[in-house]
Amino acid sequence: MLTRIFALFVKELLAILSDPRGRTILIIPPILQLLIFSFAVTQEPRNLTLAYLNQDAGRWGFELVQRFRAASVFTRTYALDGAQQLADTLDRQQALAVLVLPDDFSRRIEAGEPADVQLLLDGRRTNTSQIINGYAQRIITDFGATLTNGAMAMRRTPFVVTRHWFNANLTFLWYTVPGLICILSTLIALVVTALSVAREREAGTFEQLLVSPLRPAEVLVSKALAALLIAVAEGTLILLAALFVFHIPFVGSIPLLYGTMTVFLLSIVGIGLFISALSMTQQQAILGAFAFMSPAVLLSGFATPIENMPAFLQTLTLANPLRWFLVLIHGLFLKDMTPVEVWSGVWPMLIIAAVTLSAAASLFRHRMA
DSSP states (O other): OHHHHHHHHHHHHHHHHSSHHHHHHHHHHHHHHHHIIIIISOOSOOSEEEEEEEOOOSHHHHHHHHHHHHOTTEEEEEEOSSGGGHHHHHHTTSOSEEEEEOTTHHHHHHTTOOOOOEEEEOTTSHHHHHHHHHHHHHHHHHHHHHSHHHHHHHHHSOOOOOOOSSOTTOOTHHHHHHHHHHHHHHHHHHHHHHHHHHHHHHHTOHHHHHHSSOOHHHHHHHHHHHHHHHHHHHHHHHHHHHHHTSOOOOOSOHHHHHHHHHHHHHHHHHHHHHHHHHOSSHHHHHHHHHHHHHHHHHTTTSSSOGGGSOHHHHHHGGGOHHHHHHHHHHHHHHTOOOHHHHHHHHHHHHHHHHHHHHHHHHHHHHHHO
């Protein structure tokens, strides 16, 4: 039996790697997506424009404007000529934020009275606006601490020191690139397995499998092993890029990483084989793979926190293997998760893998009967 499985396993690898289109799918899209997600898809505020309307002629208004202009988050700042330009500046998206200082700003500070400033933000970019608001609050707080009254207030108020664990500088690549190991290996495993049976049908070799002495379980195992090997190799390639190209720190255990990756990919392979057994053509298989891929990524917590989703969607994510592996891979990269902590995310994936592989085997056995 092992000889037959190995022979079919080699045949499956050769069928995938000898096809020029298959090699292109395995190499080009993952590299392009790695570059796009790493450099283009980012929530870090960069290259932002600030407009300001300083109606104050005193030193404190000038000082506050200079602090905003010196902030690294704003690469371009410019002054407005009057209040009539405020609405047009935001409406035309010429600036994400507009700082407005009233004409009595310095006078009120000198008199020891509360002095207000106005910050107008473009709400069409909600996430970036919230981040910019946090930067602005910090700049204004630091500015207040330099004033005499502000310094006295600081001495009466507890001072908060913020430290970010596991990612001290909040570098977005440290979150994105490890997650891509999960997403891109999922894509490869899905595509390879979804196309396997459909390719046999289109090539006319599926009927040969039906009359061969191979049992359905042997065919299923050989196809699953081929997809698993290719997906692990793809994950290794992205892992090497994370370590040596993007310099993402890895403080966990490599054996634990590959162990969890194998369990995770087994669950994805089961889904891919199930789609493949249902599909009559490779086009149907590709559509089925992407029909699963899009909601799986959205419900994984990669783009939006699971805690922000409705309760019924949070329950649905429990059956999503990406949700569990994403937590594990970030923990292994940045936190050095212990085997006990890793096991808490592995056993749900083992259940998912058992269910998906059993469903795929049942459908595959029915199709070959």
